[in-house]
Amino acid sequence: MAVIEAEGVTFSYNSGETPALHDITMSVEKGEWVAVTGHNGSGKSTLARLFNSLLVPQQGTIRTCGRNTADPAEQVRIRRRAGMVFQHPDNQIVAPTVADDVAFGLENAGVPAPEMKQRVEHAIGRLGLTGLEDQEPHRLSGGQKQRVALAGVLALRPEVILLDEATSMLDPSAREDVRRLMKTLCREEGIALVSVTHDMTEAAETDRMIVLDQGRITAEGSPRSLFQDPARLEEAGLRLPVPLQLSLALQARGIQVPEAVSEEELVNALCR
Amino acid sequence: MQITVTNVSYTYMPGGPFAVEALRDVTVTFASGETHAIIGATGSGKSTLLQLLNGLEKPSEGSIDAGGHTITADSRQKDLFDLRRHIGMVFQFPEQQLFAETVLEDVMFGPLNYGDDRETAEKKAYRALEKTGLPPSLAERSPFTLSGGQMRRAAIAGVLALEPKLLLLDEPTAGLDPDGQEEIMRLFSEWQQEEADRTLLLITHDMNLTARKADHIVLMESGRVRTEGTPSSLWTREDLIEEGVLPLPETSRILAGLCTESKAPPAVDAFTVEDAADRIASWVRKGEPDA
Ligand SMILES: Nc1ncnc2c1ncn2[C@@H]1O[C@H](COP(=O)(O)OP(=O)(O)OP(=O)(O)O)[C@@H](O)[C@H]1O
Ligand SMILES: Nc1ncnc2c1ncn2[C@@H]1O[C@H](COP(=O)(O)OP(=O)(O)OP(=O)(O)O)[C@@H](O)[C@H]1O
Ligand SMILES: [Mg+2]
Ligand SMILES: [Mg+2]
Numbered sequence: 001m002a003v004i005e006a007e008g009v010t011f012s013y014n015s016g017e018t019p020a021l022h023d024i025t026m027s028v029e030k031g032e033w034v035a036v037t038g039h040n041g042s043g044k045s046t047l048a049r050l051f052n053s054l055l056v057p058q059q060g061t062i063r064t065c066g067r068n069t070a071d072p073a074e075q076v077r078i079r080r081r082a083g084m085v086f087q088h089p090d091n092q093i094v095a096p097t098v099a100d101d102v103a104f105g106l107e108n109a110g111v112p113a114p115e116m117k118q119r120v121e122h123a124i125g126r127l128g129l130t131g132l133e134d135q136e137p138h139r140l141s142g143g144q145k146q147r148v149a150l151a152g153v154l155a156l157r158p159e160v161i162l163l164d165e166a167t168s169m170l171d172p173s174a175r176e177d178v179r180r181l182m183k184t185l186c187r188e189e190g191i192a193l194v195s196v197t198h199d200m201t202e203a204a205e206t207d208r209m210i211v212l213d214q215g216r217i218t219a220e221g222s223p224r225s226l227f228q229d230p231a232r233l234e235e236a237g238l239r240l241p242v243p244l245q246l247s248l249a250l251q252a253r254g255i256q257v258p259e260a261v262s263e264e265e266l267v268n269a270l271c272r
Numbered sequence: 273m274q275i276t277v278t279n280v281s282y283t284y285m286p287g288g289p290f291a292v293e294a295l296r297d298v299t300v301t302f303a304s305g306e307t308h309a310i311i312g313a314t315g316s317g318k319s320t321l322l323q324l325l326n327g328l329e330k331p332s333e334g335s336i337d338a339g340g341h342t343i344t345a346d347s348r349q350k351d352l353f354d355l356r357r358h359i360g361m362v363f364q365f366p367e368q369q370l371f372a373e374t375v376l377e378d379v380m381f382g383p384l385n386y387g388d389d390r391e392t393a394e395k396k397a398y399r400a401l402e403k404t405g406l407p408p409s410l411a412e413r414s415p416f417t418l419s420g421g422q423m424r425r426a427a428i429a430g431v432l433a434l435e436p437k438l439l440l441l442d443e444p445t446a447g448l449d450p451d452g453q454e455e456i457m458r459l460f461s462e463w464q465q466e467e468a469d470r471t472l473l474l475i476t477h478d479m480n481l482t483a484r485k486a487d488h489i490v491l492m493e494s495g496r497v498r499t500e501g502t503p504s505s506l507w508t509r510e511d512l513i514e515e516g517v518l519p520l521p522e523t524s525r526i527l528a529g530l531c532t533e534s535k536a537p538p539a540v541d542a543f544t545v546e547d548a549a550d551r552i553a554s555w556v557r558k559g560e561p562d563a
Contacts, residue, residue, distance in 0.1 A: 018354045040424075040452055041418075041421065045419060087447065090365065096327060137292065139284065141317065142319065145475075146514065147314070168365065168443075168447055169314075169477070171477050171519065172316060173313075198453075234451075237449040237450060237451035241348070241504070246545050249546060253549055255553050263525055263526050267529035267531075268285055270530055270552065271531035
């Protein structure tokens with residue numbers, strides 16, 4: 001079942017300008033993890049904003065969780081069911097304390113107080129924010145702000161999570177931890193995940209990659225299939241993930257290894 | 273420009289119930305002409321340190337010497353003006369530093385502020401925009417309508433247009449596409465090579481970048497300097513790695529993962545794909561009949 005369906009979507013910020021997105025047709029299934037990648041300015045954030053109806057297409061339609069994003073009566077519900085974490089966390093801070101900020105979406109969704117309290121506590125603990133509950137979100141470090149934004153979406157438990165470079169300021173172990181958490185939500189609870197990312201290691205782990213170039217989808221498929229065509233990736237400003245680069249460099253040195261896309265796969269092959 | 277930080281502490285909202293001791297007795301020297309990486313977990317005090325070096329905040333205790341200028345709790349803003357004109361700072365989120373009505377005006381601001389006429393400032397601005405890969409068609413746009421990566425490039429252009437002697441960069445490659453990350457790092461190296469005393473300090477969570485570019489790494493932990501050294505000297509410290517305070521670059525992680533039942537593990541301090549491939553290849557061949 002598709003939770004996001006975009007058909008023939010074109011969007012311009014200002015009339016007369018080259019559209020930021022051209023004729024986009026794609027879908028995201030329940031429980032699927034999709035990476036959206038591409039050059040700076042290729043339209044990734046615009047696409048994410050269209051998915052949760054912060055923007056509305058000029059041509060074509062988008063249905064998110066079965067609802068037309070262009071229908072003003074549906075917009076609040078869509079944003080609750082498709083939770084987004086923005087590229088810049090300051091854009092998302094709404095409350096005077098960390099705990100209130102994480103609770104904000106739930107309050108609006110009418111979640112009963114005891115359950116809300118429990119979900120907020122869990123999300124705060126899970127994102128390593130314990131002890132910062134009463135701090136002002138604006139007075140946190142960059143990575144701490146990103147954790148607050150992530151905790152908010154985790155507490156909300158939406159059907160779709162849209163992550164717009166949401167872990168760009170996290171240290172490597174926190175980033176890995178969030179990736180694992182999101183993967184679990186996706187695999188075990190059927191939440192659909194759309195990650196906008198420049199991190200090829202992360203992209204390699206997803207079910208499907210979508211490459212945008214100047215507002216158009218120029219490649220789409222499993223990471224492994226896309227990595228078969230490095231020239232095409234490079235055109236879109238992308239690279240092969242390091243484990244795969246290393247596999248190819250080893251093959252060039254006469255070492256027999258498969259074309260591994262993840263560290264684990266490469267290490268296992270070498271240790272056989 | 274050399275920077276010496278001596279016994280510096282910094283507390284946000286001192287005295288109140290929400291006081292945060294962000295830096296505690298930090299002593300460290302950043303040698304002139306080198307590339308320094310400041311790394312460490314979220315909230316460890318990296319951005320705070322950079323803000324002190326730029327004179328944006330003053331130390332609660334201790335002192336900083338930057339190219340002969342001294343910054344202490346008693347320094348006056350006026351005295352810092354002269355220092356600041358030689359420092360280019362890129363903030364962690366580019367939204368924090370962009371402010372003008374158009375991208376062009378934003379990039380021109382620094383040169384104008386430090387005495388260039390409009391024509392010269394505009395020339396410098398266009399040159400800087402081009403270098404950072406921003407098309408001239410964006411020059412007249414409001415910086416706040418740029419994409420995240422375009423904003424980062426605009427912020428970097430603004431800093432390069434200043435022709436600084438010292439660059440303080442807070443996560444300069446975050447949000448850039450992989451091509452852009454390489455281009456921008458190349459720009460910084462070019463800038464550095466133009467004169468012998470140009471010093472670059474960057475904060476980053478990207479260990480691949482740190483391992484490949486830094487001459488000197490400072491690892492922060494809870495507001496203190498935990499340790500410092502060259503990439504090879506740090507990533508051969510098993511204590512730090514085991515404790516989990518020092519994340520590994522991707523190539524090192526793969527090297528560290530190789531099984532060690534039948535042969536000694538390879539050293540993990542290979543930071544480029546080619547170096548790591550050489551090391552793994554010779555490790556694999558070890559013990560083979562004709563090796
Ligand atoms: N509010 C706006 N008004 C006008 N143009 C905009 C606005 N926001 C974005 N754009 C333009 O639309 C295009 C797509 O922007 P978008 O933010 O979707 O890119 P992106 O793929 O997310 O890039 P990045 O990787 O840099 O974040 C860019 O050329 C950008 O300059
Ligand atoms: N404006 C502020 N007011 C009060 N406390 C702050 C403020 N900015 C940061 N802090 C606190 O100071 C400490 C150090 O923050 P800093 O921003 O220097 O960390 P950082 O190492 O840059 O982290 P990150 O990698 O997440 O950006 C943190 O505990 C943070 O919560
Ligand atoms: Mg974006
Ligand atoms: Mg910071």
